[in-house]
Amino acid sequence: MAGRAKKKIQLKCPICKKPVGAKDEEFPFCGPRCRTLDLGRWASGAYVIPTPIEDIEKEDEVTGLAQRREDESSEHE
Secondary structure: OOOOOOOOOOOEOOOOOOEOOOOOOOOOOOOHHHHHHHHHHHHHOOOOOOOOOOOHHHHHHHHHHHHHHHHHHHHOO
C-alpha cells in the first residue's frame, strides 16, 4: 500500500459539530458550553444506556412472548 496517503480524521464536537483537536483541553467538546449541554442531557435522562433484563420473571415473560409469536407464525404456514 505504498504511495497511499493516510486519511486525516476530522474530529467534531458531538453537540455543535465544530472541528475539535484530539489534544484540545475540552476534547471531545469544542468548549465548556457544549460540555455543559452534554452533561445536562445526561442529567435530564435524554441519553439512556440500555441494560439487560435482570429480573428472572421479566426475562421469562419476554422469552415466553417471543416463543408464542414463533408458535403463532408457524401455525399460519
